[in-house]
Amino acid sequence: MFYWEGPPFAPETPVNQPFQPFSLVVETLSVDRGGRRVIEDVGFEVAGGEAILVTGPNGVGKSTLLRALAGLGRPAKGAVRLLADSVADPEEVGRHAHYLGHRDAVKPALTVGENLAFWQDFLGADGGEPVDTALDAVGLADLAALPAAYLSAGQRRRLAIARLIAVRRPLWLLDEPTAALDVASEAGLVGLMAGHLERGGAIVAATHLSIGLAGARALRLVAEEIA
Amino acid sequence: MSPLVALYVRELRLSVRIGGGALMGVLFYLIVVTIFPFAIGPDLNLLSRLGPAILWIGALLATLLGLDRLFEADRDDGALDLMVASGQSLELLVIVKVAAHWTATGLPLVIAAPFLSLLLAMPVDVTLASLATLLVGTPALTLLGAIGAGLTVSLRRGGLLLPILVLPFTVPVLIFGVAAATAVAFDPAAFRTPFLLIVALTLTAAAISPIATAAALRNGLD
Numbered sequence: 401m402f403y404w405e406g407p408p409f410a411p412e413t414p415v416n417q418p419f420q421p422f423s424l425v426v427e428t429l430s431v432d433r434g435g436r437r438v439i440e441d442v443g444f445e446v447a448g449g450e451a452i453l454v455t456g457p458n459g460v461g462k463s464t465l466l467r468a469l470a471g472l473g474r475p476a477k478g479a480v481r482l483l484a485d486s487v488a489d490p491e492e493v494g495r496h497a498h499y500l501g502h503r504d505a506v507k508p509a510l511t512v513g514e515n516l517a518f519w520q521d522f523l524g525a526d527g528g529e530p531v532d533t534a535l536d537a538v539g540l541a542d543l544a545a546l547p548a549a550y551l552s553a554g555q556r557r558r559l560a561i562a563r564l565i566a567v568r569r570p571l572w573l574l575d576e577p578t579a580a581l582d583v584a585s586e587a588g589l590v591g592l593m594a595g596h597l598e599r600g601g602a603i604v605a606a607t608h609l610s611i612g613l614a615g616a617r618a619l620r621l622v623a624e625e626i627a
Numbered sequence: 628m629s630p631l632v633a634l635y636v637r638e639l640r641l642s643v644r645i646g647g648g649a650l651m652g653v654l655f656y657l658i659v660v661t662i663f664p665f666a667i668g669p670d671l672n673l674l675s676r677l678g679p680a681i682l683w684i685g686a687l688l689a690t691l692l693g694l695d696r697l698f699e700a701d702r703d704d705g706a707l708d709l710m711v712a713s714g715q716s717l718e719l720l721v722i723v724k725v726a727a728h729w730t731a732t733g734l735p736l737v738i739a740a741p742f743l744s745l746l747l748a749m750p751v752d753v754t755l756a757s758l759a760t761l762l763v764g765t766p767a768l769t770l771l772g773a774i775g776a777g778l779t780v781s782l783r784r785g786g787l788l789l790p791i792l793v794l795p796f797t798v799p800v801l802i803f804g805v806a807a808a809t810a811v812a813f814d815p816a817a818f819r820t821p822f823l824l825i826v827a828l829t830l831t832a833a834a835i836s837p838i839a840t841a842a843a844l845r846n847g848l849d
Contacts, residue, residue: 470712473848495714503705509644510637521633523713549645 417527419570419600422484423447424469424493429478431461431468437476438464444619448570448600451593451613455606456621462606463502465621466573469604470499482571497571502579504560508549512540512559515548520566527568534566535559538588553580561589564596572596574605630715631723638727641700648693652732653739656689660743671748678749679757679808683801685743686736686761687768691793693732694772695779695786697724698844702780711848717841725773725836733765756811756818760804764825767800770832777843800828 424446431439438461446452454462468475471494481490482497506515516531528534535541538558543551551559557580564572572593578586590612593603597615628636642649663681664674701707710720740761744754775793782788803821810817 467708470708471714472708472712492714494712497712499709499712501705501708503703503708505704505706505709507637507641507700507704507706509641509646514637514640518633518637519709521628522630522710522715524630 417599419448420484420486421448421600422482422487422496422570422602424571424602424604425481425483426469427478427481429465429468429480430476431464431473432476433461433464433473439468439621441478442619442621443478446571446602446604448602449597451597451603451605451616452619453605453607453613453616454619454621457623460621460623462621463575466499466575466604466606467501470494470497470573472499484570493571496569497573498564498567498569500560500564500572500574500577502575504556505563506548506551506556506559508547510548511545512548512551513544515559516562516566519563523563523567523569525567528566531566534562537565537592538562539585554582554585557581558585561592565592570601572601572603572605574603574607576607577605578607630713631719634720634723635727638724639731642727642731647731648696649731649735652689652692653735655692656685656736656739657743659685659688661746664746675748675750675753676809676812678744678747679753679760680805681747682740682743682757682761683764683804683808686740686765687794687797687801689736690733690765690768691772691790693728694769694776694793695789697728697773697776698780699776702847707780707844708848711845717844718837721773721777721837721840721844722833725769725840728773729766729769733769737761737765750812752811752815753808757808760807760822760825763822763829764800764804767825767829767832768797770829770836771796771800773836773840774843777840777847780844781847800825803828 426442426444429439429442430437442465444452454465456462467473469480471492480493482493483490487496512535513531516534520528520531529537532541535544538561540555540558540562548556548559561577577589581589593613596603641647660681667674667677698707701710711717737758740758741754744757772793775789778792779788803824807818807821807825810821
């Protein structure tokens with residue numbers, strides 16, 4: 401009855417199967433926020449297997465750029481396209497992307513397991529890791545039955561990160577993914593990101609920490625001179 | 628599980644857990660309706676004549692009570708961002724959220740109404756008529772409230788603005804709801820017209836609200 405376009409790319413892919421080749425193309429993207437032009441004429445291209453680290457000082461528009469890539473908020477100019485054989489509408493990037501923002505989208509009243517299971521059901525479970533495996537990968541398997549209200553900030557973050565592998569999406573948009581994470585979890589996240597790249601996925605991450613990710617390119621946003 | 632079913636189940640779960648509004652609405656309804664006899668006095672005839680109006684006003688206020696959190700909670704924790712980015716139709720998501728909200732907060736009011744009508748010394752036929760009008764009328768209240776919730780989602784303390792925005796638009800529902808229930812006492816045939824008008828109002832709200840609410844949410848996204 402309701403139309404739901406299934407998971408991106410091949411529907412019954414096993415977890416570790418590589419993604420079909422694709423590329424994210426950003427053309428002269430400009431974004432306004434609060435009546436001010438925050439992003440001006442940014443353009444780049446990421447193909448499957450590549451990562452881009454967006455760096456720059458606070459307030460330069462890293463988060464705004466990632467939100468625009470995910471399709472949140474209309475760009476003032478330019479376009480974001482996801483090009484692949486099996487993508488019907490290249491403008492609908494959000495459908496094929498994970499957006500990991502500042503806020504973790506974790507409901508305190510639900511248990512850790514229920515939180516993740518909801519997002520898996522909502523975003524499409526095909527091809528993703530089962531909930532238990534995904535929780536295990538971020539070290540929360542023992543807490544699955546605990547209400548999420550009792551999680552620390554770092555554990556909540558890890559629960560949000562578990563979403564990345566519980567739902568299979570070719571493009572990861574990560575906004576300060578290491579915020580609140582300890583050193584071990586940070587290494588774990590980098591491991592997940594490396595695995596994603598190996599399978600032919602792409603990552604655009606905003607961070608001002610140096611994430612030790614081999615082969616990642618840097619995109620440096622510079623604050624515009626105020627004339 | 629389909630995404631929309633998953634959302635419906637999650638909304639219901641949240642509303643019955645700690646911090647959810649399901650029980651709060653019914654308790655508030657009980658208190659409001661109980662207070663009226665104290666203010667009006669022990670005149671049973673007067674009470675039973677005012678009964679439908681009291682039940683409706685109580686239901687209206689109780690419906691508004693939890694509405695400000697309808698989208699605000701999801702916005703605050705970032706879930707709304709993920710839902711919008713998911714590519715799923717926002718209008719459908721609004722319908723599902725409103726349906727779940729009504730199931731958790733509106734339906735209990737309808738079920739509680741016959742018991743509260745005992746406190747107001749209402750005759751059986753008027754009670755049944757009130758029950759019927761509340762059943763078809765409260766969805767309209769929730770649907771109209773959703774538009775207000777969507778408009779105020781990005782405002783801090785929007786909870787106070789919401790009733791001011793929404794209440795004027797609920798007046799027609801209130802008028803016909805009370806009219807239908809009151810009419811039964813005098814002339815059972817007079818029930819039909821106002822009752823059908825409430826049905827029409829609910830259907831109209833069901834058509835307009837998802838589109839308006841989704842537009843308001845998109846607008847308040849950043």
